[in-house]
Amino acid sequence: MHDLHAFFAQRHFIETHSHIHYDPMQWASKLMFATQDRFDVSEADVVIVGCGEQRGQHEEAPFSLAPDAVRKELYQLYQWHPEIRIADAGNILQGATADDTRAALRAVLLELQEAGKIAIVLGGSHGLTMQQYEAFKKRRQPINAVIADAWIDLDESELLTDRSFLLDLLTVQPNFVRHYTHLGFQSYFVHPRMLETLDKLRFDFIRAGRLRENVEEAEPALRAADLFSFDLSTVRFSDAPSNVHGSPNGLSGDEACALTRYAGMATQLSSFGLFGYDSKTDVHQMSARLIAQMIWYFVEGIVLRRKEAPLENREEFAEFNIRFTANDTTFLKSRRSGRWWMQLPDARFVPCAYSDYLAACNDEIPDRWLREQERLS
Numbered sequence: 001m002h003d004l005h006a007f008f009a010q011r012h013f014i015e016t017h018s019h020i021h022y023d024p025m026q027w028a029s030k031l032m033f034a035t036q037d038r039f040d041v042s043e044a045d046v047v048i049v050g051c052g053e054q055r056g057q058h059e060e061a062p063f064s065l066a067p068d069a070v071r072k073e074l075y076q077l078y079q080w081h082p083e084i085r086i087a088d089a090g091n092i093l094q095g096a097t098a099d100d101t102r103a104a105l106r107a108v109l110l111e112l113q114e115a116g117k118i119a120i121v122l123g124g125s126h127g128l129t130m131q132q133y134e135a136f137k138k139r140r141q142p143i144n145a146v147i148a149d150a151w152i153d154l155d156e157s158e159l160l161t162d163r164s165f166l167l168d169l170l171t172v173q174p175n176f177v178r179h180y181t182h183l184g185f186q187s188y189f190v191h192p193r194m195l196e197t198l199d200k201l202r203f204d205f206i207r208a209g210r211l212r213e214n215v216e217e218a219e220p221a222l223r224a225a226d227l228f229s230f231d232l233s234t235v236r237f238s239d240a241p242s243n244v245h246g247s248p249n250g251l252s253g254d255e256a257c258a259l260t261r262y263a264g265m266a267t268q269l270s271s272f273g274l275f276g277y278d279s280k281t282d283v284h285q286m287s288a289r290l291i292a293q294m295i296w297y298f299v300e301g302i303v304l305r306r307k308e309a310p311l312e313n314r315e316e317f318a319e320f321n322i323r324f325t326a327n328d329t330t331f332l333k334s335r336r337s338g339r340w341w342m343q344l345p346d347a348r349f350v351p352c353a354y355s356d357y358l359a360a361c362n363d364e365i366p367d368r369w370l371r372e373q374e375r376l377s
Contacts, residue, residue, distance in 0.1 A: 001129055002111055003035075004034075004089065004107075004108055004111060006093060007092055007093060007104045007105075007107060007108050008034070008089060008090045008092060009091045009092075009093055010091060011072045012033055012034065012035045012088070012090040013067075013068045013072075013088075013090070013091075013333040013362070014028065014031075014033050014035070014071075014075075014088070014373070015035060017072075017216060019127070019200060021057065021076065022076070023078070024080055025047065025074060025078050025079060026076055026077065026079065027074055027075050027076070027077050027079050027086075028075035028076070029064045029079075029156070030082055030086070031075075031086050031087065031088050032044055032085065032086070032087040032088070033087070033088055034087060034088065034089040035090075038059070038315065041089055041112075041117070041249060042115065043087075044085045044086060044087035044117060044273075044297065045084055045085045045086070045117065045118060045295060045302070046084060046085070046086045046087070046117065046118045046119075046302065047087045047088075047089055047112055047117045047118070047119055048086065048088040048089060048119070048120045048122065048295075049085070049089050049091075049092065049105070049108055049109070049112075049119060049120070049121050049122070050067025050068065050071075050090065050091035050121075050124075051091065051092040051101065051105045051121060051122070051123055051124045051128055051131075052064035052065060052067055052091060052092075052094070052124050053092070053094070053095075053098055053101040053102065053105070053125065054096035054123045054124060054125045055101075055214065056062065056098065056125035056126070056128065056160065056161050056162045056165070056254075057125050057161070057162050060285050061125070063094040064123075064124060064277075064278070065121075066123065066124065066277045066278065066279045066288075066314055067091055067122035068091070068124065069277075069279035069282065069285065069288045070122050070274075070277070070288050070291045070292055070295075071088070072285070072288065073124075073285060073288045073289045073291075073292035074170065074291075074292035074295055074296075076292075077115055077292055077293070077296050080300070081299055081300060081302075081303045083303070084299055084302055084303060085118050086315075087243055087264070089108070092104050092105050092108065093158075102128065102130070102131050104140075105121070105128060105131045106131040106134050106135060108267070109131060109132060109134075109135035109271065110134075110135040110139070111122070111338070112135075113135045113136065113139060113196065113270060113271070114139070116270075117152070117270070118269070118270050118271075118272070119132075119223075119271050119272065120272050120274070121200055121272070121273040121274065121275075121297060122274055122275075122291075123205065123273060123274060123275035123276065123277070124275055125162050125275060126149065126153065126162045126165070126229070126231045127160055127161060127162045127164075127165040127274050128170060128273065129165060129169065129227075129229040129273055129275065130146065130160065130165050130168060131168070132168050132227050132229060132271045132273050133145065133176075133177070133227060134196075134216060136176060136226065136227065136271070137174075137176050138173075140176065140177060141331070142177075142178040143176060143177060143178060143225075143226035143227055144174045144177075144178055144179045144181075144221075144224045144225045144226055144227075144371070145169070145177055145178075145179075145180050145181075145225065145226070145227045145228075145229075145262075146180075146181045146182075146183060146222055146225040146227070146228050146229070147166070147180075147181075147183070147228075147229045147230075147231070148182075148183040148184045148228075148229070148230045148231060148234045148251075148259060148331050149182070149183075149185065149229075149230075149234055150184060150185060150186045150189055150208065150231070150233040150234055150246065150247055150250055151163070151185065151186075151190065151231075151233065152166065152182055152185050152189075152190050152194045152195075152198070152205075153165055153166040153167075154166050154170075154194050154197065155167070159220050160180065162276075165299040167236040170201070170203075174351070176188030179202075179203065179204075179224070179375070180198070180201075180203040181203065181204040181205065181206070181221040181225075182198065182203070182204070182205040182206070182302075183204070183205075183206050183211065183218050183234070183259065184207070184208045184211055184234040184250065184251055185205060185206055185207055186206065186208050186247060186249060186250065187206055187244075188240040188246075188337075189322075202371065202374050202375045204221060204371060205223075206218060207362040208234070208249065208250055208251060211251060211255060212251065212252075212255065214355075215251075215258045215259065216258075216353060216354075217353060217355075218259055219262045219339070219351075219353065220257035220261060220350075220351035220352050220353055220368065221351075222259065222262040222263045222265075222266055222269070223262065223265065223266050223267075223319075223339065223351040224266070224268075224350070224351050225266050225268075225269050225309060226237050226262075226268050226270060226271065227265065227269070227270075227271045227272075227273075228263040228266075228269060228271070228272050228273070229272075229273040229275065230256070230259070230260070230272075230273065230274050230275065230294070232243075232246070232274070232276040232277050232287065232291070233246045233247070233250070233276055234250055234251050234256065235250050235252070235253065235256050235290065236248060236249055236250035236251065236370060237250075237252050238254065239251075239252055239253040239286075239290060240253070240277075240286070240287040240290055241281075241282065241283035241284075241286050241287060242277055242278045242279065242281045242282040242283070242286075242288075243276075243287070244278070244281045245302045252269055253290045253293070256290065256294055257290075257293055257294050257296075257297040258297075260272070260294040260295070260297045260298040260301065261297040261298065261300055261301040261304075262303020262304060263298060263301060264297065264298040264299060264300060264302045264304070265301040265302075265304045265305045265308070265337070266301075266305065267305055267308070272298060274291055274294065274295070277291060281337075288296060304337065307336055307337070308337055308339075309334065309335075309336055311332065311341065311349055314332075316334065316336060316337060317332040317333060317334055317341075318332070318333040318335060319332055320332075320333070320357065322357070322360045322361060323360075324359075324360040324362075324363050324364060325364070325365055327345070327365075329343050329344070329345075329360065329361070329369070330342070330343040331343075331344055331352070331356075331357045332349065333357075339351070340352045340353060340354055340356065340357055341358055342357070342360075342366070342368070342369060344369070344372055344373070344376075345373070346376070350368070350372055352366065352368050352369075353368070356368050356369065
């Protein structure tokens with residue numbers, strides 16, 4: 001890997017808190033730290049990168065200390081999976097302009113992508129999702145992107161903001177978003193025509209209420225994802241009290257952790273961003289603790305990812321041949337994880353849910369099967 005030292009702040013959080021005693025099994029004792037003396041993350045599987053850029057919210061927004069507030073809570077958690085090697089690279093330096101900071105983050109994420117690392121980005125404002133995407137775009141790699149947000153950020157704006165970045169992500173050419181899924185939106189925050197636009201583009205969206213009924217509905221979308229971006233606005237205020245501009249409704253902390261665990265299990269996912277956290281308005285650091293726990297579950301998901309068998313090993317899967325509405329297809333269920341896949345007419349297997357299998361058994365066309373067919377037309 002190239003030397004990334006110049007993109008990061010001189011002092012790492014761990015160097016400013018050397019007086020704290022950590023148990024040998026806590027994260028702070030298990031992480032590799034990219035400090036001034038040793039800036040080397042080449043041995044890591046997962047690399048944490050902080051970026052406090054918030055000028056995507058408004059031009060005068062100060063640089064955020066949110067990544068370090070999350071670190072304070074994360075480092076105290078116990079590491080149950082030492083086989084996953086994790087490095088904390090520190091915080092991206094604040095640039096003279098927001099674009100300078102974004103360029104630095106993009107360069108770091110691109111380097112990590114090329115080195116085969118899984119990146120966890122601690123924001124900062126949600127518009128930094130574009131830097132996650134542009135690391136793939138620089139490599140001309142088509143991706144499946146999943147974003148969790150109470151809002152759908154498709155506002156038209158000359159500037160890249162937290163409310164407009166999604167328009168650039170989905171429309172600017174050349175475009176490398178193969179498929180997009182939006183999780184956890186709240187209908188009263190979203191113009192109906194935005195949903196119509198996503199639907200016409202054959203993209204998928206699952207509102208917060210549906211996820212609350214069954215959070216496993218999101219698992220197939222996350223299983224196919226390369227990029228996952230999570231805005232804290234997705235979580236209800238009572239579970240993330242830094243959300244002063246959030247909502248009394250939304251996902252619970254448990255459900256947010258379930259989503260990040262699913263993301264960790266995704267075989268091809270290599271970029272995970274957590275955005276929208278304001279440490280200044282956090283009550284008793286509860287939002288920081290939630291984010292720390294979401295990261296903990298993401299890493300647990302990576303452990304499970306490594307245990308899943310490839311689809312080619314058919315002895316590791318239970319096979320069900322189903323005929324529904326004149327269509328013959330095959331469903332596979334992993335004997336290791338219990339997850340499901342279904343075969344399309346072009347012979348591809350795509351991630352699905354148990355509910356899709358039940359629909360086919362009842363001679364109904366599974367919604368997921370139909371959407372996949374629409375995207376092929």
